[in-house]
Amino acid sequence: MDHVLQLRDLIEERCGLHFDDGQRASLAASLEARMQQLGLERVDDYYAKLLNAGGTPSAEAEFRQLVNLVTITETCFFRDAAQFRMLREQILPELMQKSPKTVRIWSAGCSSGEEAYSIALTLWEMGAYLAYPDCKFEIVGTDINTAVLEAARTGAYCVRALRNVDGSLLKRHFQQDGGQFVLDEEIRRRVAFEQGNLTQMPMPSTGVQDVVFCKNVAIYFKPDIALRLVQGLHDTIAEGGYLLLGHAESLWQVSDGFELVGHSGAFCYRKGKRALAPVSIASLERGTRRLSPDASSEQYDDCLAAFRAGEWDEAEAGLRALLRSAPTFAPARLLLGGVYAHSGRYDEAADEAESLLKLSDLEARAHLLLGMVASRQHRVDHAMQSLRRALYLDDSLALAHFWLGNLYRDRGDLVRACHEYDSVVRDWDRHTLDLTEEFASDLTVEQIVGFCRDSSHRLQRQGEVAGTWP
């Protein structure tokens, strides 16, 4: 077997990180870099080095070095402003109502500490440390990567990491040192950092947590490992405690053990009284065929082909038949909604979307369908809310960006319109664009991308000529 593949499997087995075939080249490059440092020429020698002394301190140290090289550690302060607003306006006030002696907050997969320090800054700025002097606020950041933890402890950051920190906050809490900004000791001492592997629960050692941030970590895991992680986090969180995930991860079907809580455009999960019901791994697979994976895909594909060919009556009849045998098969319900929307039967389209949302609040495409319907009915505020919700849950939905861009353009908000159009073009360039096949029968992906590219250029020129472009 190819030794790069063996190493890939070893990394996945020990720390959950999954490298698909498309990421193999970057994995091989990381391995090469490490082998060069060690003066090794062949991957099998490196593999043997990791395995031969398996379990010995030197093999473990070498594995840590490897993990430091292959983990993706991109992060910044206040990465998701809406979630931090939710922490400030809803979660923390609610927790403090119970006059707790200790509040524990865990940044799981904290990278170089920006998330954990953003939590401490939020508490500080709310005046929590002064208002509740008898309460111990314990914030812990953990990561598998020892290099980023070392960086976290120094508290020194470049401008890029601080791009979401507003000027006055920066002035109040950071000291400039050359090209870097060092966070004040007063905030730094509020956070502890520990090394730990999230595939080995329970952790961290401090025990039950009131709030867990586990954002942009499990997207790199295979669904079964992500599922185990969610179950582990559920066990770690106190009754009534909160779990905050990243955008892409919100698609997990975690709502059985948690209730979904929304607050001005942000979502998170509150641990409920019910135990976490076992969830099928297939339901965690990214994509639309989640709610009933065993439903007939072939029948669905025929309906989709009919829809694309403009044979809507045939598509509708096929989908109705399919839904009679598999009523929770999300793609069929969405496609039926698409058929209704395209034929101007907006209320029926909205009903299909609503019935899906009753099954899972997290079905981004159902929010998209509601947004499209509301746009066509000129219910602009509703449309914007649904489209934003769709994008909150799945930022790659090209049609949601496209429709939202059109709504901003119609309102004369050229900057926001361009931002939405540019997202489509950027995702297309990065090959991460999701066209949402259920609704795009009359537009090809090239047409949508071309429209967005042209519109963005045109609106920007228009803004420049009018002198309104920032």
Ligand SMILES: C[S@@+](CC[C@H](N)C(=O)[O-])C[C@H]1O[C@@H](n2cnc3c(N)ncnc32)[C@H](O)[C@@H]1O
């Ligand atoms: C993309 S960063 C996310 C940082 C931060 N949570 C955020 O959203 O900005 C992902 C982090 O997860 C860490 N990580 C990956 N696998 C892990 C594991 N098995 N256990 C603990 N941390 C892990 C990586 O080292 C990396 O620092």
